[in-house]
Amino acid sequence: DGGITQSPKYLFRKEGQNVTLSCEQNLNHDAMYWYRQDPGQGLRLIYYSQIVNDFQKGDIAEGYSVSREKKESFPLTVTSAQKNPTAFYLCASSTPGIRKNEQFFGPGTRLTVL
């Protein structure tokens, strides 16, 4: 089955710890994205990557870091510099072009800071 997976589904972090959220896709998509969703709100873009070994900051990149060493993988690290990291994190991928940047989403990771 083609799709996009995220792990873990739930993640608990102590204050001061860095944590890494996994995102993998086997859709052969070039672009990948990380969003943050807070309760009752829409999605805010953290980072995005159009091709391997390249990525750009989104609207709320402070306190986060990413890497894109493989086309299939786009892990997100939530660092201790992120002051309010408790949120629902969504990863997406797309191939801009004919499909006009329709994005496919993973099931999400819910991060809670204890």
Added chain:
Amino acid sequence: SQQGEEDPQALSIQEGENATMNCSYKTSINNLQWYRQNSGRGLVHLILIRSNEREKHSGRLRVTLDTSKKSSSLLITASRAADTASYFCATDAGDYKLSFGAGTTVTVRA
């Protein structure tokens, strides 16, 4: 930045009724997309309408786009309990990014 704004924030309807929600945006777009999110899940793409299109249908969904007013509407006809979800509009300005609104939460009562 969140360009799209949905209206209303929440909508409660009886099964079989139609549900209409609106989206307004601020800048020029290549296309506008609608997504559905069931509680605690990822988003699912519903329909895309290009800037040169005025109306589009997909099953029980009807989307309109008025670029002069910078607004779009999503109509779900003959609603079902399974349509209970949050619905988001997202604008594509052609820069590899989508800007999402805050969403409309739809509850379909049996």
